[in-house]
Amino acid sequence: MSTSASRAALAAALTYPLGDTVPATGTVQWLAPGVGWLRMPLPFALDHINLWLLRDGAGWTIVDSGVATAATQAAWEQIFADQLQGLPVRRVLATHSHPDHIGLAHWLCQRWQVALWTSAGEYAFARMMSAALPGVDNAAAVTHFQRHGLRDPALLEQMSARKNYYPSLVPAVPASYTRLQDGQLLTIGERVWQVVCGYGHSPEHVALYCEKDKLLIAGDMLLPRISTNVSVFAVEPEGNPLTRYLESLDKFAKWPNDVLVLPSHGLPFRGMPLRILQLREHHRERLAEVVLACHTYQSAASIVPLMFRRPLDAHQMSFALGEALAHLHALWYDGVLQRVAEADGSLLFRLAQD
Template sequence: MNALEAQLDYAFGETLPEIGATIEVAPGVRWLRMALPFALNHINLWLLEDSIETDNGTQKGWTIIDCGIANDATRSAWESIFATQLNGLPVLRILATHCHPDHIGNADWLCQRWQAPLWMSAGEYFFGRVLVAGMPGADGSAALPHFESHGMRDPDMVSKVGQRKSYFTDMVPSIPHAYHRLSDQQDVRIGNNKWRVITGFGHSPEHVSLYSPELNVLISGDMVLPRISTNVSVFAIEPESNPVQQYTDSLNKYRHLPASTLVLPAHGKPFRGLQTRIDQLQQHHQERLAEVVAACATPQSASDIVPVMFRRPLDAHQMTFALGEALAHLNKLWIDGVLTRRLSEDKIYRFQVK
């Protein structure tokens, strides 16, 4: 455990749920994990005891929070959960924190499997629909010219990124054609508990976290992770966005929660120490920004900044996130007026300290 992790209190130690099994982390809240085929090799998902009123009275069941990617292994793991962990009760709704593949990939399958509605924020739902539709600017082919304009010129990496045209739709083949909207500060009753919606920005368009004051539990999704920093990237469809600013501002929306809050993250282990982790994440970005400013004493592209921020070998999957995050830090400094930006004769954007 590194020094930053040691400052957090991991509520369940090294205990992890086995694939196809669950661990109760709070009354009526169950933790499960699904495998991912990336360096980040898992996602945490959540089952919440629920009930709804029907014409025939109260129907007890479950709400699923987040879905895993759409592949046979994940669906098989879900079937094991359904067979052994639901106490014979149905799934009543599926709630997705945001539209990234590991969170929404199986949403349509789950909704059809259980004839249950999808609950999401409008920003996440509609951006997810745009990505599934492969609309120009948001399709896989838009990534390569975007990254090339920021210095990606290595032939091998260019070839690999250029081949990732169906990256999103391979893991998210479809999204339900209707949804139930979640909005910031909305209270949602799930079973016996009220959950307050907290929207966050920078990582995705309108990320939903959920806080229950009765349970003192925060389902943080990707907004607050205990071991890694949440990716904040600039993508082709919004090339002059400022996700670092959006993300660090959003973290302050969690500061008022009790220090004893149990945080249930999408990756890593449940922990306490929310305010400590917010401080760590905001300090992390301040340190990365300082590194970028120092490097930009001479003109630098986002590709030039990647090895400054990421000091390890990166595959094509990791490189797209690393380059997007390097550009996010450059964009913030450019928008703040610390850096200038110029399009060079080689059609690459370069940034430099004023």
């Protein structure tokens, strides 16, 4: 079977028990007793995020928040008015620190006077990013991209202008939190969820698995139609996130095919083991393309067109460059590539010499 045919077969093997049905903004679609699906708008090309409402005894746990916009706040107020059955929110849980997942967490926690629950890595990163500390601010990102070959003046100008990008979507993070750790068992109402921490997409991403009911709140670790972004960022310039991400998938691959996966983007699906195979194949193909290109010296910027064959705006380019560098770093750490520094400090990669 050809590679493309294999991918098509894997995609067809996924099942979507709800079809194309999605909840309207401000409403809840119930997937199981006490498990509600919400969808909020995003101001990006990826225009939505799935959020989850879990019955928690005499109240509710919210999983992820959406970005800090008036539209998202209004949608939450509609949920509170129409869907909570007169019961309070008892906690807010964030799978990770990206703006669409934690942007309104501070407002939700204040609104209900409850704690934020997340991992230490995600909490720390969100605090750093929201405060735009040196090393995670816009200036550090632009320097990082220049070091890895970005020279386009228009893109550099657009990226330099995004000084308050993260703080505008995450204006505040709660001053304290309750820590979640890998392997921890978390009781929410009548269900027990296992905390599963994954790496590569974000510092210490939290997924939740309920073995009894075969439910997985996957966050961004497993998406049905697109591959999760895996990037090297300025704050960790020597990182190897692609290897960490692929290793993390092993934690999910052991669970059965009939688990209902609740992803942060796209539709709930079954067929998790096959989706993991598809993701591994996707990255194997990208790595093979990078190896072929690196018969001559390449930067992350020169690799981007091989991996993303469409025009990219500044927002998309920041993710594309980070992902191209993640693939270069995976091969570099494996000894397939060597890295050299130019006189101006820029970094290039080429096949290691025998």
